[in-house]
Amino acid sequence: MTSASPENPESTQPLSTGAAPLRRTPLHLRHQALGARMAPFAGYALPIQYPDGIIAEHLHVRAAAGLFDVSHMGQAWLAGPDHETTARALEALVPADILGLAPGQQRYALLLNAQGGIRDDLMVARPADPMAAGRLFLVVNAACKEQDWLHIASAMPGDVTLETEERALLALQGPLAAEVMARFAPDAVELRFMDVTATQVAGIDVRVSRSGYTGEDGFEISVANDDAGALWDLLLTAPQVKPAGLGARDSLRLEAGLCLYGHDINQETSPVEAALTWSIAKRRRIDMDFPGAIRITEEIAGGPLRRRVGLLPEGRAPVREGAQIFDEAGELVGEVTSGGFGPSVGAPVAMGYVVSEFAKPGARVQVALRGRRVPAAVTPMPFTPHRYRR
Amino acid sequence: MADTRYTKDHEYIQVTGDIGVVGITDYAQQQLGDIVFVELPEVGRSFGKGDEAAVVESVKAASEIYAPVGGEVIEVNAAIEGEPAVVNEDPTGRGWFLKLRVADAAELGDLMDEGAYRQYVATLG
Known part of the structure; x- marks a missing residue:
């Protein structure tokens, strides 16, 4: 018996093929204690599945709630003097409407190359807190993060800076995720899809968004590395919650029709080809002020x-x-x-x-x-659905 | 009483007389995870030792199953086509793949016995 498919995400990540030691998330020992099968992904050792297996984990997320460690993803702040300055600086790289992002909202965006191909897809959040005016929170794909940060930082005007953060990221996903969050962070349950807030979960400072990568209701929770273990343990005490690995994450996002960067979208695919035209704001299409705008507006008009x-x-x-x-x-x-x-x-x-x-x-x-x-x-x-x- | 032999690719063959029952080991099913599809050969086909005889797909990947020895397929386990999870549940029992009429019993000598296979698996960590 030999594996014949390149489908394993861990086998198709160029960053994992070198001799460099794999990075670990702050939850590494917990995954091992739970009996996870660990595998390399984007340079990290990550849990592919726990003993229940991918199908059981997948179905549990659809029926109840699954907890994912996605701490490998890249997190950073973009910080400028005011929202308009920071938003316009980022808009030079992405075709989404960042300027119109309301406080407390998150938006899906695409980092484009000059040919209109996709360098990465990311989430951009504007904090609700007026004290954080001029700041945007970015979450990018693990395999792209170093290149993304270089690309973004080098494109910023002098008064906008990129501050990368080493933090953990947990995703609580499933129809019972809100019931679980209600117990630990009642204000997070007030969020609607793609809302964000800074709050506490049982006294732990977190940044929460109501979003995910499964097609289900759920929350993505950014937490300091030192607090990640306590938060993970706490969420797993809820009877509705079971840990879920990257294998289930992949089958869930595929059923949800969501793109996996490097597979479904890449430097050659345009947002129009990728059926992601909805992420290009109307104003941006008119102004054509984003990378690859000529190709992309032509494809919108004439079809890809x-x-x-x-x-x-x-x-x-x-x-x-x-x-x-x-x-x-x-x-x-x-x-x-x-x-x-x-x-x-x-x-x-x-x-x-x-x-x-x-x-x-x-x-x-x-x-x-x-x-x-x-x-x-x-x-x-x-x-x-x-x-x-x- | 069947004599069971093993390949380094984690196929087994349970031999009684000149008939061998072929499947994948418990170690193999654990490594694959949830099995969702099995493709079996037609009865009557002949394989040489090491030929690709069947395909097993887990949620994540497709894997090939090789004939542990040469021979002619005399029966396949259609039940696992309808219910592939049986391969996870009972790989060496109800989860067998196919029966071969062994062409050359001498080829069995190249395979590991139970003890050697256990030692081999132990080295894989």
Whole structure:
């Protein structure tokens, strides 16, 4: 038996292939004590799964609440004299509306390159606290964080600075997450989807956003490294909560139709191709004042050549990242960028890029699998409905 | 009484006479995690030793199952196609993959016995 697929996230992260020792999160010993299987991801040793296994963890997040350690992600403040200065400085790099971000709100944004390709995707939050005026909180992907920080810092005007932070990040996700938070941090439960606040959980200072990467209601909680263990332990005392690893995180986000950077989006894919046009603000489209604006506005007007879609393969065999997609006449029309078994769907699910002609629900394609072609239907995403608290 | 032999790739073959029952070991199923799909060969196909005979997919990845010895497939376990999780639950019992008519019993001599396999797994940490 040998593994034949490049799908393992830990095996496809270039940062993990060197001889450099793996970094550990502040919760490393707790993962080991829980019996987690640890694996390299973006230069960190992270829990892929706990003894319950990926399917059980996935289903528990959909039914109750799962607790994820995502401390590998990059966290930083962008600090300027006032909101307008800081927001405009960041807007030079992303096509989202940062200027219009209200205090206490978070927004999804894309760091673009000059060709309109995606350098990274990130969350940008404006603190509710008036004392934090002029500050934006950024959370970026672990595998991109060093490059992101260099890129952002070098693009800032003199009065805006980037302050990276070494903090832990926990994600409490699932329909019962709010019930759990109500016990420990009642004010966090007042948040709606993509709201943020600074508060305390049982006396521990945290920054909480109502967001996540599973398609479920939930919270992402930034906490000082020294407090991370106590917070983790506390949240796990709730009977609704079980730990969940990166394996379940990946199958949950795939069912939710959410992109994994480096797989579904990269330096070549544009936001329009990636079906992320919603993250480009109207004002920004008119002003065309972001990197790659010419390509992107052309694609918005005329349609992209290819587009990210959902795929439901027939049968039970999962199709994996890298599999070629053909039309029924045998012409190559695209490629799978994420694929696997969807535990909540109960069947294989995938996403990938197809030429625009096939980027409509119900289009029939065929996916190459071990020397044969598996029929698949282009399908809208998410595969499982989002259940955010709007 | 069947004599069970093992490969370094964590397949087993339980041999009775010239018939071998092939599957994956408990160590293999633990390493794979939740198994969601099994692809079995057609009955009547012949494999050489080390040929790819079946595919097993966990949530995260596809893995190939190699014929521990050469032979002809005389039966496959269709039950695990419908219920792949049986391979996790009972890999050396109800979770078997296929039965081979062993072409050359001498090839079994290249495989590990139970004790050698246990020692081998212990070295994998």
